[in-house]
Amino acid sequence: MTTPVTAAPQPAGLPDTIRHWIGGALVDSADGATFEVADPVSNVPYARAAAGGPADIDRAVNAARAAFDAWADLSNRDRADILVRIANGIEARHEQLAEFESFDSGLPIHQARGQAHRAAENFRYFADVIVALGEESFRQGQEQFSYVVRSPVGVAGLITPWNTPFMLESWKLAPALAAGCTVVLKPAEWTPLSASLWPGIMAGAGVPAGVVNIVHGVGEHAGQALVDHAGVPLISFTGSTDTGRHIIRSSAQHLKTTSMELGGKSPVVVFADADLDAALDSVLFGVFSLNGERCTAGSRVLVERPVYDEFARRLAERAERIRVGPPSDPATEVGALVHPDHYARVLHYVELGRKESRLLAGGGRPSHLTEGNYLQPTVFADVSREARIFQEEIFGPVVALAPFDTETEAVELANATQYGLAAYIWTTDLTRGHRIAHAVESGMVWVNSHNVRDLRTPFGGVKASGVGREGGSHSIDFYTETKIVHIALAPPHTPRFGTGGTL
Secondary structure, X not given: OOOOOOOOOOOOOOOOEEOEEEOOEEEOOOOOOEEEEEOOOOOOEEEEEEOOOHHHHHHHHHHHXXXXXXXXXXXXXXXXXXXXXXXXXXXHOHXXXXXXXXXXXXXXXXXXHHHHHHHHHHHHHHHHHHHHOOOOEEEEOOOEEEEEEEEEOOEEEEEOOOOOHHHHHHHHHHHHHHHOOEEEEEOOOOOOOHHHHHHHHHHHOOOOOOOEEEOOOOHHHHHHHHHHOOOOOEEEEEOOHHHHHHHHHHHHHHOOEEXXXXXXXXXXXXXXXXXXXXXXXXXXXXXXXXXXXXXXXXXXXXXXHHHHHHHHHHHHHHXXXXXXXOOOOOOOOEOOOOOHHHHHHHHHHHHHHHHHOEEEEOOOOOOOOOOOOOOOOXXXXXXXXXXXXXHOOOOOOEEEEEEEOOHHHHHHHHOOOOOOOEEEEEOOOHHHHHHHHHHOOOOEEEEOOOOOOOOOXXXXXXXXXXXXXXXXXXXXXXXXXXXXXXXXXXXXXOOOOOOOOOO
């Protein structure tokens, strides 16, 4: 008999208070304000975090500006060496980091371990990028030579989400630091715990004081102050589409450069000739890993009608067997959703789904878990394109299935939402695979593959899924300004105005 789990085992080294890190020092908020942080298994507060506001953001921006010139003047190689030491520091703490991340976010521990390794890889990768990246040059015959100079933009404002928080912080910190920017990071207020490890990692790697600053707090206060600050010319944000729209509007006041990685409702298109076993594995992993709390989740599964019933049945059977349990259990495949508010939101969509479509699996709390933010992986079938669970991002372990009859209909259904982040196509006809990949409105497409990333490639979406691209050299482009310098190689032949002669 399974015993109900009522509390999460606390990892070693858990702090009582999570403080800001500004100018190389751990500090409280200027007004002393704090907020409670709870774990998603018990929903009982385990710590208090400093609640930042405009004064704290201003202090952090001033520290970053004071450190900027010296950091920007370092050679690319010197900055790369520091990034490698940061990666080493992450790897040295990978088990504690995974435990913190799992405890704070509800992410299953074996998946949290993977995120810790990915965070280290982000720093190693951008260390390589900045050393290898060259400048463009152009020659205009024998008369002129032109070359491009890159300069770091200045203080970068980074606002990160609560799903896989540490890894996504590293995804922004690494290229910003590689490019020569100093930063102010505002972590998500629901999951600030793993960010408390950055000060020790950065200091241990020799990052000068003020180069990286962290201000915790609620988005409406700390995040808004960062977006509004005149000394921050650039904002990189990952989060909801509505918040992204608000940040872009606010950033217009100071004409800030923005990169917005926003929501998704990504389609998986499964043709009858596909390897159905491989497609099934991919769908299950893509929508239920990370508790379904991932922007690129394949949450709309479109299946060609001849295999639709079989695929739906098999998907539901597998979903029912997914192991939902405590995040700290290595056998758990789906843990606890991050916060009671988000849990309630996901449950609201489940109730909508019951009215809009046909429930095949899940739809409620697992019987052996009487407390905590747990939801059995949920499968809805026969979902119409007008249904809210088809159109709106749920961000939880919920998937919507719909049949299609023709290739044209498959593309229409895939493109029938406001989002366009990712898409997945399953077919053994590679000509058709290319054709669909070009027709689907999304920033990223995988054909006969699940979400396997190459850090060299651009990451981002179209339509309501975002603005701009990061990844590889695209990230360096975002965090730098380019200047073109033109040099004459011969006496210039300039038309002579004002001489009274022939031009």
